Amino acid sequence: xxxxxxxxxxxxxxxxxxxxxxxxxxxxxxxxxxxxxxxxxxxxxxxxxxxxxxxxxxxxxxxxxxxxxxxxxxxxxxxxxxxxxxxxxxxxxxxxxxxxxxxxxxxxxxxxxxxxxxxxxxxxxxxxxxxxxxxxxxxxxxxxxxxxxxxxxxxxxxxxxxxxxxxxxxxxxxxxxxxxxxxxxxxxxxxxxxxxxxxxxxxxxxxxxxxxxxxxxxxxxxxx
Amino acid sequence: xxxxxxxxxxxxxxxxxxxxxxxxxxxxxxxxxxxxxxxxxxxxxxxxxxxxxxxxxxxxxxxxxxxxxxxxxxxxxxxxxxxxxxxxxxxxxxxxxxxxxxxxxxxxxxxxxxxxxxxxxxxxxxxxxxxxxxxxxxxxxxxxxxxxxxxxxxxxxxxxxxxxxxxxxxxxxxxxxxxxxxxxxxxxxxxxxxxxxxxxxxxxxxxxxxxxxxxxxxxxxxxxxxxxxxxxxxxxxxxxxxxxxxxxxxxxxxxxxxxxxxxxxxxxxxxxxxxxxxxxxxxxxxxxxxxxxxxxxxxxxxxxxxxxxxxxxxxxxxxxxxxxxxxxxxxxxxxxxxxxxxxxxxxxxxxxxxxxxxxxxxxxxxxxxxx
Numbered sequence: 396x397x398x399x400x401x402x403x404x405x406x407x408x409x410x411x412x413x414x415x416x417x418x419x420x421x422x423x424x425x426x427x428x429x430x431x432x433x434x435x436x437x438x439x440x441x442x443x444x445x446x447x448x449x450x451x452x453x454x455x456x457x458x459x460x461x462x463x464x465x466x467x468x469x470x471x472x473x474x475x476x477x478x479x480x481x482x483x484x485x486x487x488x489x490x491x492x493x494x495x496x497x498x499x500x501x502x503x504x505x506x507x508x509x510x511x512x513x514x515x516x517x518x519x520x521x522x523x524x525x526x527x528x529x530x531x532x533x534x535x536x537x538x539x540x541x542x543x544x545x546x547x548x549x550x551x552x553x554x555x556x557x558x559x560x561x562x563x564x565x566x567x568x569x570x571x572x573x574x575x576x577x578x579x580x581x582x583x584x585x586x587x588x589x590x591x592x593x594x595x596x597x598x599x600x601x602x603x604x605x606x607x608x609x610x611x612x613x614x615x616x617x618x619x
Numbered sequence: 620x621x622x623x624x625x626x627x628x629x630x631x632x633x634x635x636x637x638x639x640x641x642x643x644x645x646x647x648x649x650x651x652x653x654x655x656x657x658x659x660x661x662x663x664x665x666x667x668x669x670x671x672x673x674x675x676x677x678x679x680x681x682x683x684x685x686x687x688x689x690x691x692x693x694x695x696x697x698x699x700x701x702x703x704x705x706x707x708x709x710x711x712x713x714x715x716x717x718x719x720x721x722x723x724x725x726x727x728x729x730x731x732x733x734x735x736x737x738x739x740x741x742x743x744x745x746x747x748x749x750x751x752x753x754x755x756x757x758x759x760x761x762x763x764x765x766x767x768x769x770x771x772x773x774x775x776x777x778x779x780x781x782x783x784x785x786x787x788x789x790x791x792x793x794x795x796x797x798x799x800x801x802x803x804x805x806x807x808x809x810x811x812x813x814x815x816x817x818x819x820x821x822x823x824x825x826x827x828x829x830x831x832x833x834x835x836x837x838x839x840x841x842x843x844x845x846x847x848x849x850x851x852x853x854x855x856x857x858x859x860x861x862x863x864x865x866x867x868x869x870x871x872x873x874x875x876x877x878x879x880x881x882x883x884x885x886x887x888x889x890x891x892x893x894x895x896x897x898x899x900x901x902x903x904x905x906x907x908x909x910x911x912x913x914x915x916x917x918x919x920x921x922x923x924x925x926x927x928x929x930x931x932x933x934x935x936x937x938x939x940x941x942x943x944x945x946x947x948x949x950x951x952x953x954x955x956x957x958x959x960x961x962x963x964x965x966x967x968x969x970x971x972x973x974x975x976x977x978x979x980x981x982x983x984x985x986x987x988x989x990x
Contacts, residue, residue: 515715516727519708
């Protein structure tokens with residue numbers, strides 16, 4: 396057993412490259428964070444548009460659905476001639492893939508706010524904007540965060556692909572590992588890249604779940 | 620039965636609502652005046668436009684034509700949000716904000732109006748007390764409350780900015796019958812103190828009769844069949860629809876609204892302890908009963924069967940039994956009738972505290988129905 400493990404994992408390499416591993420974890424998180432942040436902002440705007448003008452919802456989902464269906468490799472390959480080997484290129488791709496999930500969840504979450512709550516709010520003199528930000532958005536939060544969690548996990552996986560355009564976070568190790576596949580160092584890099592990427596996804600997922608709980612204290616207090 | 624214009628806090632003038640694509644209007648040329656400090660109840664079968672009418676007052680629904688005036692101002696000329704912040708609004712599902720505490724829910728309109736913290740907090744405490752909630756409820760969330768408690772928070776929230784006008788759409792519809800009755804009583808108590816002008820919608824005619832100073836019965840298509848104080852309506856329904864809607868126990872319902880009047884009280888088969896046995900025989904005959912009661916001044920000492928007179932030398936020496944069929948003068952005629960029919964006697968003794976006032980007979984009660 397130990398021998399087999401020795402054949403694939405070079406513990407010494409891990410010890411020697413801790414700094415680089417740490418740098419790539421940080422890059423991975425930054426790429427993911429920007430993608431989610433920008434994706435959320437764009438999604439909120441598009442969801443607001445869809446909610447205000449119902450007819451725009453179908454074209455919006457059609458558009459973002461199309462983006463979602465483009466293979467990531469192809470999308471990056473298509474963007475490189477335009478925006479080069481830059482973070483911008485990476486982010487355009489990553490953000491594109493968050494939109495469909497986020498918009499759908501925002502719209503579903505806000506549609507799910509009980510009509511009597513909205514009627515009471517409007518009947519007491521809430522304007523449209525106030526209603527959206529103070530009543531609808533907070534109440535839709537659990538559904539929106541559920542979308543964020545899916546988007547986050549998807550993005551963390553997808554970030555590795557951006558290694559192809561010189562970014563990639565932990566994907567950097569996976570790609571370099573592939574290039575020297577028939578060596579212990581190569582398989583170690585692939586393992587480290589994959590494993591840490593999965594760990595990141597789990598941590599971010601749990602983190603968002605805890606964030607949701609902290610933001611929705613009312614949801615857990617019910618009469619027995 | 621329409622009050623002078625100057626008294627009306629809310630006035631509807633030939634208000635019509637016709638939804639696009641419909642042949643008949645939901646509300647048809649409805650005119651109503653609601654005097655300040657009164658509760659007007661809109662009642663009728665589904666499709667009668669009662670909720671539509673209510674929602675036109677705070678412009679949740681815009682009328683197709685006609686005029687609605689609240690506190691002297693035409694609602695269509697006011698800013699929508701400003702109008703609504705000045706009118707208390709309670710709906711059947713209450714619609715409390717689940718993500719806000721009870722205190723924050725109550726503070727909704729004060730916050731919209733920009734009250735400062737101290738004033739808002741003071742008002743929250745006051746209202747929690749007014750609607751009889753526990754002060755600990757302040758920091759709970761709506762999901763932690765019972766249906767009845769939520770309903771009271773809904774009323775407190777509507778009262779927060781002390782609006783002169785309240786609109787209530789089936790406000791007691793979502794709670795069970797026992798809680799509903801208690802909430803109605805509490806609501807009437809509250810109204811006696813606050814004197815708001817209230818428009819309340821219900822489909823329950825008993826609720827309408829119990830709560831309304833005036834009741835408007837609407838028919839399908841928003842046609843006003845009758846608008847009158849409930850006791851007038853019960854005595855004299857305007858037409859067959861109203862009579863039918865009021866139900867076949869109209870007379871009994873009316874008794875439930877009428878107070879005991881001193882004019883209806885009779886002395887009854889009552890004698891003083893010093894009376895002669897012959898006096899007792901005489902009052903028994905007069906009232907057609909086989910028993911008599913003994914009273915000394917305002918104290919009703921008890922009663923005895925007529926047969927007791929055969930063996931006793933005088934009234935004073937007859938052993939008396941306590942008088943059980945009794946009712947307080949503040950009761951309604953319906954309660955008095957209930958006391959009468961649940962006893963063997965054709966009448967009930969009426970008291971003001973411990974003071975005996977007189978007897979009320981089933982005969983006198985039934986005469987009130989037709990009056």
